[in-house]
Amino acid sequence: MAVTAVVSAVGLVVDDRVLVGAPIWSKPFKFAVSFVAYCLSLAWMLSLLPRGRRVGWWAGTVVALASLVEMVIITGQAVRGKRSHFNHETPFDEALFNAMAVTVVVLWTGTLVIAVLLLRARIADRASAWAIRCGIVLALAGAAVGFLMTQPAPGQRRGVSKVVGAHSVGVPDGGPGMPLTGWSTTGGDLRIPHFVGMHALQLLPLLVMLLAALAPRFARFADDRVRLRLVLLAAAGYAAAFALVLWQALRGQPLTHPDAPTLTAAGLTLTAVTLGTYGILRAPLPPPGRPTAPENAGTPKELVP
Structure with a gap:
């Protein structure tokens, strides 16, 4: 995937073709970068398993192979100057898209395992x-939001239309979009909750790493209960944000133009997370010398130093 990202970056520079309102190599580039982060995260998480590693190895291998097949199709269609997603223009294009649909299901199932x-x-x-589990x-x-994108948009019919499915809601794909991401600025865009949800896999573990880095300077972050409560609060806030952008996209509303209900929900979420964080940080710490739980309690022997 790293090699594909470099090749796609070169394609962005030397190939000026545009497809559905975006440079033709932007999709292979974004997918390759996303898969790098996704697979590295899963590989690290699998290394933490105290048991079930063989099943985890097979599930990880399935995810890697499904990702590879998907990227071969996406990149091949970019070379041909064709859409990779939702393309039913010819029997060959339809077969490729159906193959991608199978790889997505396989990838999702492997991740579920x-x-x-x-x-x-x-x-x-x-x-x-808990950061890993929630992530x-x-x-x-x-x-799973990707499955919503495969449903026929208004005016599309299976077996008749050359394109069946869309990223955008309420507007055609390929309209005005945000810089870099290309997310629609005139309608809803299901790629936003897709992106937000999938990158919890990196962001919640990164929060734990940040708290661990701050622990030597701030005693409060060295307390296991404080870190756990902050992670659970962050996960709840992240889940609310994911639900909010999904709700916004399904209503055909662009991220850049939220209405009053969206702003109200966002404000309530932010307030709850802020007050929760304040309450966690202000709660009294246990007296020095009194651990919150017996050392190594409930820890498998193989993880005890």
Whole structure:
């Protein structure tokens, strides 16, 4: 995927073709970069499994192979100057898109298996464990948004239309979009909740790493209960944000032009997270010398130093 990202970046520079309002190499580039982050995150999470590693290895291999097949199709269609997604123009294009649909289901199922393993795993640090669990569940929800994109848009008919499915809601694909992402600025865009949900896989574990880095300077972050509560609050806030952008997209509303209900929901979410964070940080710490739980309690022997 890293190699594909470099090749696609070169394509963006040397190939000036445009397809559905975007440079033809932008989709391979974005997918390749996304898969780099996705697969590295899953690989790291699999390394934390105290048991079930063989099942995890097979699930990870399935995810990698499904990703590879999808990228071969996306890149091949870019070379041909054709749409990779929702393309029913010719029997060959339709067969390629149907193959991609199968790889997406396989990839999602492989990730689900990994999620089950992680949900059952006994990881020593509770904050890390819950960041990983919440992150992968939200990533599965974000990936599932892709299935909504395959539904016929208004005016499209299966077996008749050359294009069946769309990223945008309420407007045709390929209209005015945001810089870099290309997300619609005139209608809803299902790529936004898709992106937000899937990248919980990286952002919630990064929060734990940040709290661990701050622990030597701020004693409060060294407390296991404080880190756990902050992670759970962040996960709840992230889930609310995911639900909000999904609701906004399904109503055909661009991210850049929220209406009053959207702003109200966003304000309530932000207020709840802010007050929750304040309450967690202001709560009294346990007296020095009195651990919150017996050392290594509930930790599998293989994770005990």
